[in-house]
Amino acid sequence: MTTIHNLGFPRIGAKRELKFALESYWKGESSRDALKNLGTELRARHWAHQQDLDWVPVGDFAFYDQVLDMSFTLGNLPGRVQGFEGDALDNYFRVARGRSAAGSKVSRSAAASKDSPSTRNADHPHCCGGGVAAAEMTKWFDTNYHYIVPEFTAATEFKLDASRLVAQLAEARAQGVKAKPVIIGPVTYLSLGKAKDNSSKLDLLQRLLPIYAELLDTLAAQGAEWVQIDEPILVTELGADWQHAFNTAYHHLKTARIKILLATYFGELAENKYLAANLPVAGLHIDAINGQADVQPLLGLLPAHKVLSLGVINGRNIWKTDLSAVLDWVEPLAERLGKRLWIAPTCSLLHVPVDLNSEEKLDAEVKSWLAYALQKLDELLVLGKALTLGRGAVKAELAENAAALAARRNSTRVHNPAVRAAVAQITAQLGQRQSSYGVRAARQAALLKLPSFPTTTIGSFPQTAQIRQARSAFKAGHLDVASYRAAMHAEIERSVREQEALDLDVLVHGEAERNDMVEYFGEQLDGYAFSQFGWVQSYGSRCVKPPILFGDISRPRPMTVEWIAYAQSLTKKPMKGMLTGPVTILNWSFVRDDQPRSVSCHQLALAIRDEVLDLEKAGVPIIQIDEAALREGLPLRQSQWQQYLHWAVESFRITANGVADGTQIHTHMCYSEFNDIIASIADMDADVITIETSRSDMELLDAFENFQYPNEIGPGVYDIHSPNIPTVQQIVSLMEKAAERIPAERLWVNPDCGLKTRQWVEVIPALQNMVAAARQLRAQM
Numbered sequence: 001m002t003t004i005h006n007l008g009f010p011r012i013g014a015k016r017e018l019k020f021a022l023e024s025y026w027k028g029e030s031s032r033d034a035l036k037n038l039g040t041e042l043r044a045r046h047w048a049h050q051q052d053l054d055w056v057p058v059g060d061f062a063f064y065d066q067v068l069d070m071s072f073t074l075g076n077l078p079g080r081v082q083g084f085e086g087d088a089l090d091n092y093f094r095v096a097r098g099r100s101a102a103g104s105k106v107s108r109s110a111a112a113s114k115d116s117p118s119t120r121n122a123d124h125p126h127c128c129g130g131g132v133a134a135a136e137m138t139k140w141f142d143t144n145y146h147y148i149v150p151e152f153t154a155a156t157e158f159k160l161d162a163s164r165l166v167a168q169l170a171e172a173r174a175q176g177v178k179a180k181p182v183i184i185g186p187v188t189y190l191s192l193g194k195a196k197d198n199s200s201k202l203d204l205l206q207r208l209l210p211i212y213a214e215l216l217d218t219l220a221a222q223g224a225e226w227v228q229i230d231e232p233i234l235v236t237e238l239g240a241d242w243q244h245a246f247n248t249a250y251h252h253l254k255t256a257r258i259k260i261l262l263a264t265y266f267g268e269l270a271e272n273k274y275l276a277a278n279l280p281v282a283g284l285h286i287d288a289i290n291g292q293a294d295v296q297p298l299l300g301l302l303p304a305h306k307v308l309s310l311g312v313i314n315g316r317n318i319w320k321t322d323l324s325a326v327l328d329w330v331e332p333l334a335e336r337l338g339k340r341l342w343i344a345p346t347c348s349l350l351h352v353p354v355d356l357n358s359e360e361k362l363d364a365e366v367k368s369w370l371a372y373a374l375q376k377l378d379e380l381l382v383l384g385k386a387l388t389l390g391r392g393a394v395k396a397e398l399a400e401n402a403a404a405l406a407a408r409r410n411s412t413r414v415h416n417p418a419v420r421a422a423v424a425q426i427t428a429q430l431g432q433r434q435s436s437y438g439v440r441a442a443r444q445a446a447l448l449k450l451p452s453f454p455t456t457t458i459g460s461f462p463q464t465a466q467i468r469q470a471r472s473a474f475k476a477g478h479l480d481v482a483s484y485r486a487a488m489h490a491e492i493e494r495s496v497r498e499q500e501a502l503d504l505d506v507l508v509h510g511e512a513e514r515n516d517m518v519e520y521f522g523e524q525l526d527g528y529a530f531s532q533f534g535w536v537q538s539y540g541s542r543c544v545k546p547p548i549l550f551g552d553i554s555r556p557r558p559m560t561v562e563w564i565a566y567a568q569s570l571t572k573k574p575m576k577g578m579l580t581g582p583v584t585i586l587n588w589s590f591v592r593d594d595q596p597r598s599v600s601c602h603q604l605a606l607a608i609r610d611e612v613l614d615l616e617k618a619g620v621p622i623i624q625i626d627e628a629a630l631r632e633g634l635p636l637r638q639s640q641w642q643q644y645l646h647w648a649v650e651s652f653r654i655t656a657n658g659v660a661d662g663t664q665i666h667t668h669m670c671y672s673e674f675n676d677i678i679a680s681i682a683d684m685d686a687d688v689i690t691i692e693t694s695r696s697d698m699e700l701l702d703a704f705e706n707f708q709y710p711n712e713i714g715p716g717v718y719d720i721h722s723p724n725i726p727t728v729q730q731i732v733s734l735m736e737k738a739a740e741r742i743p744a745e746r747l748w749v750n751p752d753c754g755l756k757t758r759q760w761v762e763v764i765p766a767l768q769n770m771v772a773a774a775r776q777l778r779a780q781m
């Protein structure tokens with residue numbers, strides 16, 4: 001008999017009910033009770049979906065974030081919100097979202113153009129005397145989920161508040177499900193946090209462990225038999241002190257009267273498997289897809305009394321599992337391990353959408369290949385039955401699964417021989433510019449005749465209500481092609497005229513026709529599908545709906561040329577064509593599981609390369625290829641970074657480098673830690689890179705200075721996330737700081753990122769000051 005269980009369920013709701021309830025509560029349009037009731041309702045619904053499992057996760061629901069929940073459970077609140085008198089949930093939202101002095105929400109500096117935040121830096125909060133700064137937020141391992149970073153100092157004390165878990169356990173018990181509370185483990189919790197005073201986080205372990213012990217005893221007293229303790233940092237490279245912390249922690253907790261299932265996921269334990277196997281716990285869960293190589297060695301390493309839980313259903317993608325293939329390798333293990341074998345999804349299902357059955361418009365063929373959270377749980381039940389009763393008990397289910405997989409494997413929509421052949425013919429030469437940067441720069445200078453400190457913007461201009469209306473009317477079929485085109489041409493013309501009036505040097509068309517920088521391209525490429533309800537939580541109430549990359553990628557026709565050529569036809573100034581790069585498109589999509597990411601990326605690169613060449617042919621002299629998400633794709637283990645960066649940079653080069661020397665290639669990256677990828681950025685060899693830097697006071701340029709980055713750079717001179725208008729003097733002084741690091745003749749002047757979330761009344765004065773600052777800098781030279 002094989003035990004089946006789940007590690008976590010998406011909390012946002014199949015129709016994003018939690019998102020809408022949160023936002024309405026924050027706006028003051030609904031009551032706190034209404035929000036809390038919805039939470040109760042969602043938990044009950046989600047447990048009902050999981051009631052046939054042997055163990056159901058409890059405590060995975062969060063109103064904002066599971067790490068923030070853990071901080072509250074451990075009594076670790078930032079000093080600035082301690083002593084708050086009001087409702088605990090409101091205090092929780094104050095940490096998550098901040099609060100201005102006037103009591104309204106502090107604007108969150110998420111990346112504007114994507115519903116995906118860059119790391120938010122709490123050292124540069126957007127507020128304000130009397131207010132409360134929101135806590136920092138950062139990426140949860142290699143997912144697109146973002147958690148609230150716990151804050152520590154040498155003086156941090158912990159104090160147990162088990163009320164949330166105790167209450168939810170009671171709810172689950174009342175509902176009759178077999179509850180397994182889920183918490184984040186002490187070592188991962190410390191490692192995810194930030195010491196605000198640079199003290200050693202590990203020094204807090206001794207203070208933290210008694211609280212965990214008390215928590216485990218409380219859960220045991222509530223009748224919990226098992227607790228799932230998540231320690232995903234075990235799949236990353238750990239220093240000796242952190243390895244030691246694992247031993248200290250779990251030896252301290254081993255007297256608890258509850259069985260601990262230590263859960264790891266997202267990758268391979270690799271060298272940490274000895275450590276993980278020998279901790280004094282009752283069971284170990286591993287990601288048996290990303291960490292398949294761990295399985296065999298663990299069979300030998302794991303003491304004979306321990307449960308081994310295998311994550312055999314991918315919790316990170318939306319594809320059906322090959323059930324027979326899983327059974328082929330798990331059946332012998334079930335034989336060998338007997339009751340000690342558990343199976344589950346690889347990780348919490350937080351990272352997949354809820355219910356495929358909600359999809360009404362999704363291409364039927366593609367839909368038949370997919371599984372969202374509920375369908376993955378169905379797969380788990382089938383596997384559980386097959387392992388316990390034999391495959392005969394689920395014959396029909398296995399046959400249906402096999403048929404769907406065979407259809408996908410053989411579909412001509414998935415496999416395009418011409419695309420495969422083109423990828424096979426990629427040579428190093430394809431990613432090579434005709435001449436080196438120095439030669440190109442001279443040629444471009446002669447053609448473009450730009451002044452020093454040239455001014456430009458990052459691509460998008462305000463997405464006004466009219467633009468959005470026209471786009472949705474066109475999509476809904478209420479606006480015909482000709483009227484839509486006329487509406488977009490009018491918007492392009494408006495932005496060109498504004499830019500001419502501002503006297504910017506390099507213009508853009510403004511991206512009015514784009515809903516989203518990835519979806520816009522995905523919709524026009526063969527090999528992509530779009531869902532209606534494929535939402536995944538990104539942070540708090542924010543969700544993303546990644547497009548589904550299901551087949552070999554090709555470009556049936558040009559995607560942007562008509563808009564950008566039209567924009568160029570309106571002006572004598574150089575127009576900068578705007579594209580999203582292959583790595584960013586890949587990293588913000590659901591990707592295939594039947595080929596390596598690098599192959600999909602190369603296919604995207606060839607498709608966008610054709611677009612670059614068509615833009616060049618249409619007379620567009622400058623082409624920007626955005627790679628906002630390049631850094632996001634870095635693997636969890638540093639030892640694998642080079643491999644990723646190699647194909648990522650190669651893909652960019654294939655996309656960009658087919659042009660003549662006189663065509664200027666730009667790229668753009670949002671806020672990033674550039675230090676450890678600077679060599680790869682240089683390797684991309686874009687003629688100009690624009691980056692988000694203003695909030696770092698130009699310190700991010702240190703990486704470029706130290707590396708002696710050879711090409712041109714446009715360090716962002718003002719934060720587009722804020723409505724503040726920068727003054728001429730602020731911009732000049734930022735550029736002076738930039739010029740201390742990068743020779744002035746290689747500097748551009750531009751905002752941090754695209755302006756689509758701003759209004760024209762903010763954009764115009766800001767850019768006026770930016771142009772005035774550039775003039776002053778030229779005069780100073």
Ligand code: GLN
Pocket residue numbers: 111112113114458459460511517578626628668669670753754755756
């Ligand atoms: N060209 C895009 C824009 O201006 C870039 C967005 C981004 O970097 N996230 O909107």
Ligand code: ZN
Pocket residue numbers: 458628668669670671692752753754
């Ligand atoms: Zn950006």
